[in-house]
Amino acid sequence: MTDRFPIPIDDPSDPRVEPYRDIRERDLVKRHGMFIAEGRTVLQVLVAQNRFPVRSALILENRLSGVWGLLQELPLEVPVYVATQQVMDAVAGFHIHRGILAIGAIPTTINPLQTVPAQWRTILVLAGISNHDNMGAIFRNAAAFGVDGVLLDGECCDPLYRKALRVSVGGVLKVPFHQFSKFTDIIGLLEGNRISIAALSPSGSEEIAHWTPEERQALVLGSEGHGLDQRWLEKLRTLRIAMDDGFDSVNVATAGALALYRIRSLRT
Amino acid sequence: MTDRFPIPIDDPSDPRVEPYRDIRERDLVKRHGMFIAEGRTVLQVLVAQNRFPVRSALILENRLSGVWGLLQELPLEVPVYVATQQVMDAVAGFHIHRGILAIGAIPTTINPLQTVPAQWRTILVLAGISNHDNMGAIFRNAAAFGVDGVLLDGECCDPLYRKALRVSVGGVLKVPFHQFSKFTDIIGLLEGNRISIAALSPSGSEEIAHWTPEERQALVLGSEGHGLDQRWLEKLRTLRIAMDDGFDSVNVATAGALALYRIRSLRT
Known part of the structure; x- marks a missing residue:
């Protein structure tokens, strides 16, 4: 047949x-x-x-x-x-x-990432993203704006969960991702590969509209509720998105989109 | 008492x-x-x-x-x-x-908008936004990025619907809005007030990263499914967001956030 x-x-x-x-x-x-x-x-x-x-x-x-x-x-x-x-x-x-x-x-042969592939220029790092809608939206934006790979910590929800996958309009299947148990392991890997790291936070010290990403740039998004741990915000370069006083920050996926689009705009 | x-x-x-x-x-x-x-x-x-x-x-x-x-x-x-x-x-x-x-x-005294208030500089126009999550996210971003007023056509869903209001984290209660029955009436009002109009569309002719908004600028977002009618895209100035080939456009609220942030960045 x-x-x-x-x-x-x-x-x-x-x-x-x-x-x-x-x-x-x-x-x-x-x-x-x-x-x-x-x-x-x-x-x-x-x-x-x-x-x-x-x-x-x-x-x-x-x-x-x-x-x-x-x-x-x-x-x-x-x-x-x-x-x-x-x-x-x-x-x-x-x-x-x-x-x-x-x-x-899901191939069982996926090994933990030992080194960041040399061709990866834009890397997205997710810490504690626990909402499937946000996870899906983040991958949708990652696919749209040319992210080469996504590194998730153990607190993140599963991007292959049905709803996350649907909201990503398939972005989860397009952008390679690796989940680590600890956030600190992701930072260690990036530092070991000499990749610049910047974390988005409402209290970030640089405004993204004036920020120039490095040749190889990792962007960190923290959890929806509390954001990235204060101790990490103190260690990492931090970026903020200017917005009107007295208003709650924008959604984490939207904040990520603004930074990823900035990276993409400056590279093309 | x-x-x-x-x-x-x-x-x-x-x-x-x-x-x-x-x-x-x-x-x-x-x-x-x-x-x-x-x-x-x-x-x-x-x-x-x-x-x-x-x-x-x-x-x-x-x-x-x-x-x-x-x-x-x-x-x-x-x-x-x-x-x-x-x-x-x-x-x-x-x-x-x-x-x-x-x-x-909802005050019953809200009259149809006869003229655009003189202090409004950034105006968001929504045509056929029918999903309450998107409506909420759009108002959240509008509040964060300083939109002065939102004009909705009759095809849009109700921003005061419980879920839209919740997703907006109150943005719907912060940013003034007016609903019109016809999109053409909104365009007529804006033109009568000499306010520049630009519509976001995946097929837009200018990339937003190279676009400079006017002193008084209206930004049009079309419906999630089909976008703005082709006849309007032919009449209006159109903007696009550069993204990777072969990938579905980003969510309408995210696209709007990118354009609103661009306007805000150039004004402050």
């Missing part, structure tokens, strides 16, 4: 769609080396980037023709399941209005 | 807390000239700005001491109700984990 054909799933208890079962609840636990890609845009990036192997796809019957061309780029052995809305919702455990799901695999 | 005292609510069916009943469902319909402010930050801006009269507050018993000082700034005749979590949730119809709600009134 040389042609791909869709495999109908009529019974929600069909074991072939087990990885899609009750995904809302199971998002919150480790997914045994797998993640859920949801929606056309994320599927498109998943297929185009070819960084994460695709295990299968589960498509709503009336959405199939719209993604069939895209699915042809997957290896023939990757099964494409098709189901009615009723069966799909029963499998997933809630209403899947986008009608497009796929299972990606 | 000259002192304010909290009024305990023990019965969820108490008519005094009627405006707080089933707020999730009622968010979606017109609220008879009222809106819900949720959480400490929004309440703080509501009280500090003093632009919208406060009708009452409903506070979780164990949150009362934390906001009591703030509530002293309200006129004495504004009732402060206090309830247990159980009663509060039963009234609201879902779990109010922030424990702080207030009812604000």
Whole structure:
């Protein structure tokens, strides 16, 4: 057989769609080396980037023709399941209005990063980003503004969580990332590679509009609530975004976008 | 009586807390000239700005001491109700984990804007922004970067909707806004006031990093999905944000933040 054909799933208890079962609840636990890609845009990036192997796809019957061309780029052995809305919702455990799901695999061969790749010029460092919307938005901006790699500390949430991935419009699948257990290890790695580090903070000492990034520049974003620890703010070069007095700082992903765009503008 | 005292609510069916009943469902319909402010930050801006009269507050018993000082700034005749979590949730119809709600009134005397106030220099124009998260984020950024006023067309969602207000961290209560039925009326008003207009679009002709705003500048953000109508993009000066090829544009609120920050940086 040389042609791909869709495999109908009529019974929600069909074991072939087990990885899609009750995904809302199971998002919150480790997914045994797998993640859920949801929606056309994320599927498109998943297929185009070819960084994460695709295990299968589960498509709503009336959405199939719209993604069939895209699915042809997957290896023939990757099964494409098709189901009615009723069966799909029963499998997933809630209403899947986008009608497009796929299972990606996280390669177990990802080793801790020992050295920063020589071609990385713009590096984003995330400390304690715990909100999936923010994580997704940060990766969306990282992909848009040419970040070469993202380094996350152990307090960060999982960028491959379904919602983060969806909000990133696939940016999580595009920009390489590595998670470390400790923030201090990330700083050590960057310093060892002679990469300049600057941290964004409402109390930062330099305004980003007057800041010139270095040839190799790491930008640190701290947690949504309390920001980066004071002891790190004292050690690192710090940047702030000028804004109106008496108003709460902008969202962490927005602050990051302003700094990343500044870096990009000065380099191109 | 000259002192304010909290009024305990023990019965969820108490008519005094009627405006707080089933707020999730009622968010979606017109609220008879009222809106819900949720959480400490929004309440703080509501009280500090003093632009919208406060009708009452409903506070979780164990949150009362934390906001009591703030509530002293309200006129004495504004009732402060206090309830247990159980009663509060039963009234609201879902779990109010922030424990702080207030009812604000929308003045009926707001007339359509006939002329743009002379002191307005930076004006944000929103066309078809239909997502409450985006609306909230746009107002948060508008407040942070000193926008003088926001003009919305009839396709935009309500900025005073509970979630938009919360995401804006009170920005909606800080930055004056006016909703028009037609986008063309907004453009007519701006042109009549000799205010320069520029629209952000992925297909814009000028890059914002090289753009210099005028003394009085209006910035137009189009809808999340399709952006501004092509006929308007052809008529107006258009700006784009440089980003990596092949990647989806950044979020509309983020794009707006980049342009507003550019305006602010060049003016201060």
